[in-house]
Amino acid sequence: MQKAILTAVAAFGFAGIFGATTVTANASSSKVNDYIASQGYKPAKVTKSIWSGFPKYKYRHGKGKPEGVVIHETANPSSTIYNEIAYMKRNYNNAFVHSFVDASNIINIANTDYLSWGVGYPGNARFIQFEQVEVHSKSAFAHEIANASWYTAYLLKQYNLKPNDAAYDGKGTVWSHGSVASHLGGSTHTDPVGYYASAGKKYFGQKYTMAAFYKMVKKYYNAMGSTSHSKLMTATYTTVDQKAKLSSKYTKYYLYNHVKGSNKNATRQKWSKITPKVGKTYYIDMTAKKSNGSMWYRIRPSKNSAKRYWVYSGNLTNIEDNATTATATSASATSASSSDSSSVVSSSVDSSSVSSDATSTSTAN
Template structure:
């Protein structure tokens, strides 16, 4: 599906379906730091759904993807409209859900149904989008920002949490290379080479999928709460203490000292608009079971914080508390 031919640019009817805000990239990557320091704001999502694409359910049903696959077209000469036109004309060979460049995020196929971009078995599992090659420092940073934000958007839309798959073949954020390596069905390695080359060319160091995942993670936790269609109230928050996050799946109990601490919607002092909650509002008692899904360590202080819910319900409210409030299993 790479190196799509150039076709005449067609007019697309675009409908705004989502908006983004700038985020702070909690990463050491030169590209991510540039995105943060330049206050780059991802593009709005435009919808140009074409009815000619097949509608086949994911393996767990319609509207139930298990993650997102990031592609790159490997065509240095095309534009986003050329790519879309070609794909609509040749969808029997392959197609993806959306296209991204420095200025656009255009959704062309309903993400509730599978696309044909990585072969079996990945097609039946993941939403997929392509990045069009760009050719300047600013354009590459804007495209990466758009791609990471869109990935975070899709994860929220389908109730998924960020989990990088490139190094163990398990997770929700996949490169095409990772799918080919761990699941088969393809021999492609994008967007790894494209990221690496442009990172070196424009920023002096390779850009990696690990760097991209860190940006996805930042957008996910900075820009959304509960609904993928709306940025959260924390999207414009100003970071104070830098925090390094890592996904965690564990159970814990409220410790005997839990009342000495407070509940928050973010790691304390990580954002200017951090909210506090009383333990009585969640009917807390020592020994009460909680479900831990994320860990945050403050870069300077070294203190550890955990994010958790009080039930396994899909939309259960999430809280942060200092490690001393929990006895982790």
């Protein structure tokens, strides 16, 4: 990510769930795309490891309203995805992106509802941005392309954007850093064009191109079907002061960072985060009744714990009221949960919440 620092820092000052999909159809004229289809690759799951240290500025049209996705590559042949992430956290005042992709991982480190700065003005205020780490084998490059193109499609679906290659007229939703520089300015970078060309030539005997990448994005996008937003249920949230015991049935269910099915960012969490033990008392500070009638509870392992997670009612027994303290509020696609900004875990990152954006590492479905 060192290559982004030269242009991003000065330029920014002007800018004020889907399941894994396999591409089965032949992506014509690209040996890389054909290879991915023939191997039946399934993309990596999205790992959310949101760092609370990144600044939060709205896109030019507001929070949660990006206009497209920018694809970068790190220009560092000797680095790893974890080294790049660590470097970015140390140097975020100069430049940062939302996510990193390699052959095995898609790691989201900054909330995509807010802008990042990796392409300069005016692109920073418009686009979600992610970096690809340079990989060094035929299989790794094909896997990385599969991951990156699927993730691009995933983001477009998440924000109700349609695929449109920006390379030709500068008016699309899928951008290389080079296209941003060419059509909007902000830098002179051309990535990932050079990396794609050299890796494609080296491992497949044919240069890989952004046009071929865009074909992969469209295939993944079309395979995903309708957006998940239309399927989200409304939920009514009530602040409470309760306690309950963990049921022996808890292993049949999952822990979540948001109410499942009522928040686009809801992902499964590991039970180990709350040290599960049947019969142990957990404290409840909020309930949610979904539009289908199911009840959910936000629990914490101790009375003063900052870590809070959502569980389905089937996880709990012996629910007791200490004192019901607040009134119900209604929410739709966003969660009405809250969180302590110093916590490792955030119960919500949406506009209807009173939360921070610090979250623990979790794997999306």
